[in-house]
Amino acid sequence: MSDQSGNESGVTREGLEHPRPGREAPADDLTVRRRGGAGGRGRGRGGGRRRRGRGERAMVPDVEFGSYYGKPVLNKPVWSAPDIAGYLFLGGLAGASSLIGAAADARGEDRLARVSKTGAAAAAVLSLSALVHDLGRPMRFLNMLRVVKVTSPMNLGAWLLSAYAPAALAAAGAALTGRFRPVGVAGTVGAAALGPAVASYTAVLLSDTAVPAWHDAHREMPFVFVGSGAMAAGGLGLLGAPVAQQGVPRRAGVLGAATEVGCLKLLEHRLGFVGEPYRQGRSGRWMKAGEGLALAGSALALLSRGEGCGRRTAGAVGGAMLLAGSACTRLGVFAAGVASAEDPRYTVGPQRERLQRRGAER
Structure with missing residues (x-):
């Protein structure tokens, strides 16, 4: 490398040979940097921030993260809200309703x-329809059944629904027609056995993604979905069953609402900053609506105990609120995931916190 005077300069093992004038930074420039920038003004006394336990000052100020051209770090989910949010809600309703149907058989409560x-059979068919519609072509669903991949929640979910839907349809057909009782019993037992998995596997499906609001909530999400499914199934029972047979759906609806609301509070508290989409924006409004409907529906369900026209009305209105509350929660969870994927803060922020914790532990 040569300068204007013709001297060669370079770095060797012995040091810098033929130093070029101006190669080193001027002392006044370094002084300005140490003072926090031009004008000598920095943050705090003496400019910059002191590191914990040392007398050194940070030369680079903190900056807010911004992705290239304002683009998100993650690609947001390509699933459509009506299809997949409905798929989440209907799966929970179907699985929990099968359990209530089996309990009603054991108690002799035919209605x-x-x-x-x-309700379980109809929800299973609609859930499958919503999934196939979102995939675009039925063959894409059938293609998932060509293999069994235990590491893929979507693949296992496809197999689960393929086994559950015929059992639920057989149970419903026998109950409605009063015929083929052995087939109906087998369908009832099979649907009830698979019901808990049907109600909860969609939580595993969401948590297995890289979406921050879903992935970081993997501990509480299955309990939220199971509680939401029980709340919806209990609401359906309160709407359609006579007052004398509302004991099981009433308990399921109230217990499910308490589980959903309580686990969501734990989820939001544990996630902290990443849980903001569950409290803010459009997704936050869905979540608040779901919580309000769950609490109001539970109160009306508890008031419906006993006989009387007013209690029957309270039970029906409470059941409708529980159903609507469960649907709002599923819409809110879906929208919260999309919102967290669109904002790079929810991806980069937790990574920085983990790095800082590791640095502090060393």
Whole structure:
């Protein structure tokens, strides 16, 4: 490398040979940097921030993260809200209704059994339809059944729904027609056995993604979805069953609402900053609506105990609120995931916190 005077300069093992004038930074420039920038003004006394336990000052100020051209770090989910949010809600309703239908059979409550089994079958068919519609072509769903991949929640979910839907349809058909009782019993037992998995596997499906609001909530999400499904199934039973047979759906709805609301509070508290989408924006409004409907529906369900026209009305209105509350929660969870994927802060912020914790532990 040569300068204007023709001298060669370079770095060797012995040091810098033929130093070029102006190679080193001027002392006044370094002084300005140490003081926090031009004008000599920095943050705090003496400019810059002191490191913990040392007398050194940070030369580079903190900056807010911004992605290239304002683009998100993650690609947001390409799933459509009506299809997949409905798929989440209907799966929970179907799985929990099958359990209530089996309990109603054991108690000899035929009307409740018919309502729950029919609701489970209808929800299973609609859930499958929503999934296939979002995929675009039925063959894409069938292609998932060509293999069994235990590490893929979507693949296992496809197999689970393929086994659950025929069982639920058989149970509902026997309950509605009063015929083929052995087939109906087998369908009821099979649907009830698979019901908990159907109600909760979609939580695993969401948590297995890189979306911050879903992935970081993997501990509480299955409990939220199971509680939401029980709340919806209980609401359906309160709407369709006679007052004398509302004991099981009432308990399921109230317990499910308490589980959903309580686990969501734990989720938001543990996630902290990443849990903001569950409290803010459009997703936050869905979540608040779901919580309000769950609490109001539970109160009306508890007031519906006993006989009387007013209590029957309270039970029906409470059941409708529980169903609507469960649907709002699923919409809110879906929207919160999309919002967290669109904002790079929810991806980069937790990574920085983890790095800082590791640095402090060393």
